Amino acid sequence: MQNRVIARRALRFVACLASAALLTSCGKEGPDALIASAKDYAAKGDHNAAVIQLKNALVQAPDNGEARLLLGRELLEVRDPASAEKELRRALQAKQPEALVAPLLARSLFEMREFDALLKEFAARRFDDAATDARVRTYVGEAYLARGKPAEAAAAFSAALQAVPGFAPARLGAGRLALGEGRLDDALKLADRVIAAAPREAEAYLLKADVQLAHGDRAAAKNTLAAALQADEAALPAHFALVSLALDEGALERAAAQLEAARKVARGDLRLAYFDGLLAFRRGEIARAREHALQVLKRVPEHVPSLVLAGAVELQAGQATIAEDY
Numbered sequence: 001m002q003n004r005v006i007a008r009r010a011l012r013f014v015a016c017l018a019s020a021a022l023l024t025s026c027g028k029e030g031p032d033a034l035i036a037s038a039k040d041y042a043a044k045g046d047h048n049a050a051v052i053q054l055k056n057a058l059v060q061a062p063d064n065g066e067a068r069l070l071l072g073r074e075l076l077e078v079r080d081p082a083s084a085e086k087e088l089r090r091a092l093q094a095k096q097p098e099a100l101v102a103p104l105l106a107r108s109l110f111e112m113r114e115f116d117a118l119l120k121e122f123a124a125r126r127f128d129d130a131a132t133d134a135r136v137r138t139y140v141g142e143a144y145l146a147r148g149k150p151a152e153a154a155a156a157f158s159a160a161l162q163a164v165p166g167f168a169p170a171r172l173g174a175g176r177l178a179l180g181e182g183r184l185d186d187a188l189k190l191a192d193r194v195i196a197a198a199p200r201e202a203e204a205y206l207l208k209a210d211v212q213l214a215h216g217d218r219a220a221a222k223n224t225l226a227a228a229l230q231a232d233e234a235a236l237p238a239h240f241a242l243v244s245l246a247l248d249e250g251a252l253e254r255a256a257a258q259l260e261a262a263r264k265v266a267r268g269d270l271r272l273a274y275f276d277g278l279l280a281f282r283r284g285e286i287a288r289a290r291e292h293a294l295q296v297l298k299r300v301p302e303h304v305p306s307l308v309l310a311g312a313v314e315l316q317a318g319q320a321t322i323a324e325d326y
Contacts, residue, residue, distance in 0.1 A: 031061040047077040065094030081111040103135035115143040134164035202228040202235035234265040
């Protein structure tokens with residue numbers, strides 16, 4: 001018995017030494033090493049680990065502009081545009097090149113659906129760097145499109161393509177504009193041109209699928225969406241489009257399987273909660289559907305699909321007044 005006690009104490013002592021050595025080793029990593037580590041993680045697609053390393057670097061060096069810039073970029077990758085915007089503005093204050101910061105800042109505003117703020121800050125701005133100008137012009141075009149201003153959107157996409165001929169995001173923006181105006185052939189041509197030039201551009205397949213759905217060809221659209229996922233398995237809009245088609249067709253098990261595939265790459269995307277709620281509603285699981293709808297509305301109170309879902313849930317539950325409010 002005494003020998004076992006001594007052995008256990010010895011093991012604890014060795015474990016403590018190992019932990020102390022590990023902490024000492026970690027403590028020796030300076031900001032430059034942490035930033036380099038974050039870049040390695042980002043290159044491997046581990047954006048959460050990159051965020052952690054960059055935050056650690058900024059604890060030691062809060063005025064490091066490069067770390068602020070990289071943290072803003074990585075926060076966009078983990079779908080936290082609000083935090084990304086804060087870090088990117090700090091990067092500008094730390095004298096990081098505007099050509100690097102501006103496209104990411106425009107993206108953060110766009111992903112937060114702050115279209116008016118995006119247009120106020122960038123609509124009249126032009127950049128000497130062609131790549132920067134093309135990216136920012138494209139976000140401006142998308143913001144105009146979201147605000148129902150097709151003429152301004154067309155001008156912004158055209159300016160982006162003048163800056164960088166063949167710029168895929170601008171071509172796709174022009175394609176979405178054509179689709180919205182009912183010019184289906186033009187939209188399809190633009191989608192096919194992007195696919196031919198960049199076969200791994202998932203957004204091009206999504207545009208093509210939208211055109212096929214507008215023509216009523218659901219089978220072709222499903223094949224195109226599958227091609228989008230072959231190009232990029234993390235293309236959430238393609239996952240969710242396939243979920244929607246399955247739900248429309250009453251194929252609940254297929255919808256559930258597609259949701260599970262999306263869950264692997266969703267990283268907390270709120271659309272996942274919405275589709276979980278919609279699937280639960282179709283299955284008659286009213287309490288679960290309500291829970292998911294409220295989960296979205298707590299974060300995004302004006303998310304129209306979730307408002308409709310919440311209204312349908314309360315109507316099904318016999319709460320007509322609450323349903324009417326939604």
